[in-house]
Structures are given as C-alpha cells and as structure tokens.
Amino acid sequence: MREITMAQAINEALDEEMARDEHVFLFGEDVAGFGGVFGVTKGLHDKFGKKRVFDSPLSETLIAGAAVGAAMTGTRPVAELQYSDFVGIAMDEVYNKAAKWRYMHGGKLSVPMVIRAPEGAKGGGGAEHSQSPGGLFQSAFGMYVLMPSNPADAKGLLKSAIRDENPVLFLEHKALYNRRGPMPDGEHLVPIGRAATVRSGSDVTVVAWGSLVGRAVAASEQLAGDGIDVEIIDPRGIRPLDLDTILASVERTGRLVLVHEAPGPGGPGAEVAAVVAERAIDVLEGPIARVTTPDTYFPQSVHLERMMLPTNDDIVAAVHSTFV
Numbered sequence: 001m002r003e004i005t006m007a008q009a010i011n012e013a014l015d016e017e018m019a020r021d022e023h024v025f026l027f028g029e030d031v032a033g034f035g036g037v038f039g040v041t042k043g044l045h046d047k048f049g050k051k052r053v054f055d056s057p058l059s060e061t062l063i064a065g066a067a068v069g070a071a072m073t074g075t076r077p078v079a080e081l082q083y084s085d086f087v088g089i090a091m092d093e094v095y096n097k098a099a100k101w102r103y104m105h106g107g108k109l110s111v112p113m114v115i116r117a118p119e120g121a122k123g124g125g126g127a128e129h130s131q132s133p134g135g136l137f138q139s140a141f142g143m144y145v146l147m148p149s150n151p152a153d154a155k156g157l158l159k160s161a162i163r164d165e166n167p168v169l170f171l172e173h174k175a176l177y178n179r180r181g182p183m184p185d186g187e188h189l190v191p192i193g194r195a196a197t198v199r200s201g202s203d204v205t206v207v208a209w210g211s212l213v214g215r216a217v218a219a220s221e222q223l224a225g226d227g228i229d230v231e232i233i234d235p236r237g238i239r240p241l242d243l244d245t246i247l248a249s250v251e252r253t254g255r256l257v258l259v260h261e262a263p264g265p266g267g268p269g270a271e272v273a274a275v276v277a278e279r280a281i282d283v284l285e286g287p288i289a290r291v292t293t294p295d296t297y298f299p300q301s302v303h304l305e306r307m308m309l310p311t312n313d314d315i316v317a318a319v320h321s322t323f324v
Contacts, residue, residue: 009151028080064090084117099142130298146237149213156190195242201231219315254285286322
C-alpha cells in the first residue's frame with residue numbers, strides 16, 4: 001500500500017475512469033485549467049482535453065440540468081458544484097429530474113451521473129459555505145448520497161459511482177482533502193450501500209459520518225482507557241443506508257451514539273435513531289445519544305467555527321451518557 005491524500009484519491013479515480021471509458025467527462029465550476037477551487041482536478045484538463053474536462057458558467061441549475069440531459073444520451077457526466085451549500089439552487093434538477101426520470105420514463109432510460117460537491121466547515125467559510133446538506137436528500141428516492149471519510153473510500157466509492165446506472169450525489173468534506181491514508185494498489189472499488197466497520201467493539205456502537213469518523217476513532221482510544229470497548233460504523237453515506245450492519249452492531253452492544261457534522265434536526269443520525277427505536281428498542285441498555293453541531297449558523301470567525309464542531313471529548317461524554 002501507499003499513502004495519498006483524499007484529494008489525490010479523487011483525482012486518481014477521475015483519471016482512471018476517464019481513461020477506462022470515453023463516455024465519462026468532467027465539467028463544472030473552475031475544474032479545467034484552474035484545477036478546481038481545492039485543486040482536486042489538477043492535470044485532468046491537460047491530459048484529456050477541453051472536450052472532456054471543461055468549465056461551466058457559475059450556475060448550479062445549468063450544471064445539474066446539463067448533467068441530467070447528458071446522462072440520458074448515454075454519456076457519464078461527472079459534474080462539480082463548487083460548494084454543496086448551493087445544491088438547493090438546482091433542487092428540481094437533482095431531487096426530481098436526476099432522481100425520478102428513470103421511473104418517470106418507465107425504465108426506458110437511465111441517468112448515470114455524479115454530482116461532486118465539497119461540504120462541511122473549514123477555514124471560516126461562514127453560514128453559506130460551511131454546511132453539510134446531505135440530510136436534505138434522505139428522502140430522494142432514486143439517487144445515492146455518498147460521503148467518504150478516507151482516501152481509499154473516496155477513490156473506491158467514486159469509481160463505483162461513475163460506473164453505476166443511478167445518479168449519485170458525492171459529498172467531499174473540505175477538511176479531509178489533505179488527510180492522508182493508505183491506498184491499495186491496483187483496481188480499487190468500494191461497493192455502494194455497504195457500511196464499513198472501522199473498529200470492532202462490544203460495549204457501544206458509534207455510527208459516524210465523514211470528517212467525524214476520525215474523531216470517533218480518537219475518542220474510542222480514550223474510552224478504552226475507561227474500560228469501554230467501542231465499535232465504530234462508517235455508513236459511507238446517507239442513501240442507501242446499510243441498516244443491517246448498524247442493527248447487528250447495536251444488537252451486540254446494546255448502546256448507540258450517532259456522530260455527524262450536520263445539525264441534529266434533519267441530520268442523518270435522526271433516521272438511524274428512528275429505525276433502531278422501531279426495530280431494536282428491546283436490546284437497548286441506555287438512551288440513544290447524538291453528537292452534532294449546534295442548530296445555528298456557522299460563524300465566519302475560524303475561532304468560533306472551531307467551537308461549533310464536535311470534539312473528541314463531546315463523543316466521549318455522549319458514550320458515557322448511554323451508561324445510565
């Protein structure tokens with residue numbers, strides 16, 4: 001294995017899939033010569049040319065709508081929105097057209113497209129450039145919503161997403177772009193809809209998404225010193241949700257803590273908590289706990305932004321709260 005950053009992993013996935021399939025192309029805001037606002041697409045314009053890697057106008061509606069139209073003609077577009085906060089501008093194109101048109105046309109066409117969008121708080125982006133909007137799409141039947149937490153998953157999930165016949169919203173946390181991690185050699189694919197057991201444990205199940213998976217691991221090491229053995233599940237996304245893996249873990253541990261950067265109301269943890277309460281309430285030995293950002297705006301100040309984000313200690317405290 002070798003170690004690379006998540007930004008490099010995403011770049012490799014795009015490079016490999018474009019080389020493998022001439023129908024794959026990349027477009028969006030500043031993805032060509034500039035290489036993306038976070039440098040993720042650097043070098044791809046030079047390698048594949050302006051017909052397969054090109055910039056779009058600053059219009060989320062145009063980007064998403066063009067991707068839907070192109071996908072229906074037999075190509076496999078990978079579109080980039082510069083920030084996931086603005087996916088709402090293209091809500092009809094994403095939530096209705098991309099997700100529903102295969103059904104609306106009786107299965108006579110498919111919409112194999114990927115929308116990549118950076119999410120999350122990093123560097124004082126403020127209220128409109130720091131959000132984690134994946135929970136908005138929990139009810140978007142007909143499309144997938146993926147959230148990698150490490151370089152290997154980012155590459156493997158993105159390659160699987162590009163090859164899939166369904167539309168995919170691929171959310172990349174900005175704070176993870178420079179995070180390094182091991183990458184298997186050779187072809188690397190990660191199946192969509194299968195959660196990863198990051199750490200096995202017997203006392204409490206922690207389900208964590210995206211950037212907070214790493215903090216959950218750090219908290220679990222601290223909790224081990226307290227004699228608490230933590231199992232960590234990374235769902236790798238919001239749709240589809242691998243509830244079987246989560247429920248099986250909760251049945252073993254009897255406790256559940258949900259950890260994500262999105263606020264509690266409407267966040268992905270709410271759905272998991274509801275399903276566990278419906279299907280596994282009899283095995284719970286303590287209350288379900290959630291660790292999220294406060295239900296308020298993200299401030300512009302980087303110092304106040306840090307105060308918004310869940311910490312290792314917050315996760316530790318939440319785990320202890322389940323032992324009542």
